Each structure stands twice: as structure tokens, then as C-alpha cells.
Amino acid sequence: MYQFTDDMRTDIKHIDNQHKELVDLVNNAASLGIANPSKEDMKKCLDFLGQYVIKHFGDEEKLQKESNYPNYAHHKKIHDDFITTFKELYADFEKNGPSPKLSFALSNTLTSWLITHIKREDVKFGKHYATH
Ligand code: FEO
Numbered sequence: 001m002y003q004f005t006d007d008m009r010t011d012i013k014h015i016d017n018q019h020k021e022l023v024d025l026v027n028n029a030a031s032l033g034i035a036n037p038s039k040e041d042m043k044k045c046l047d048f049l050g051q052y053v054i055k056h057f058g059d060e061e062k063l064q065k066e067s068n069y070p071n072y073a074h075h076k077k078i079h080d081d082f083i084t085t086f087k088e089l090y091a092d093f094e095k096n097g098p099s100p101k102l103s104f105a106l107s108n109t110l111t112s113w114l115i116t117h118i119k120r121e122d123v124k125f126g127k128h129y130a131t132h
Contacts, residue, residue: 002026002111008118010126012063018056019118025049026110029103042098045106046090053083064125067132075121082117085109 004020029045037045057079064072089109092102 002114008114008123010122010129012126012129015056015060015063015122015126018052018059019122021052022056022110022118023114025052026107026114029107029110036100037098037103039097042093042102046093049106049110050086050090053079053086057083060122060125063129067129069125069128069132071121071124071128075125078117078121082109082113 002023004016004023008016008019010016010019025045025048029049061072061076061079063069064075069075086109089102089106092105096102
């Protein structure tokens, strides 16, 4: 089980709350992988993630623009790349249905997102936001 840890904190309350939701989602996705999910469960998970990323990325990018964040373009590209990966996973689901391979890819993508993106990029933005 993953936990929201201090090194993931941006100190922007709204963003930290959204990241906590993502930690819950990663934990759910991991249990889906173990449980060999039904089509309905997997669709629910993917739909939630799709809505989450659109809302979360939009909120975060808005704060970055408002605070003239100098790394905005770089950060947005990472968000856009994640959306591309997500669309590929969704297309795989629509074509082939749920599978252990898809659960594993989803869980891996989300985990790597937590580790590499929130800890490195979002926390860096949090520091900028605190001083802008
Ligand atoms: Fe929290 Fe940059 O995504």
C-alpha cells in the first residue's frame, strides 16, 4: 500500500488533497491487478483516472500560469505525455478488455507517476508557489 508521504507535499492544500486521491487510486489499481478485475471494475478505475487527470492537471497548470512558473512548459509537457500514455491504456482496454497485463501497466504507470512526477516536479512547483 502506498501512502502520501512528506516528500510528496507541495504545501498547496488543494493540490496535496488531489495527490492524496491519486495515492488512493494507485492502491485501488494495485488491488485490481491482484483481483483480476471485471470489465466493469476496470472501466470504473480508468474513467475515474481520466476525469482525475483532466481536473488535476488543469488546476495545477492554472496555478502555474497565475504564478508565472518558469518551468511551466516543461511541466505541462510531462502532463501531456501522461495523458497520451493514459489514452493508449484506455484504447488497449476498449480493444482487448481487462487483463493482468493492462492492470500491471496501469499500476506501473501510476506508481512511476507518484515517484518521479509528484516528488520531483510538483514539489519543485510548490516551492516556487510559496515564494511567488
Ligand atoms: Fe500533480 Fe504535475 O501533477
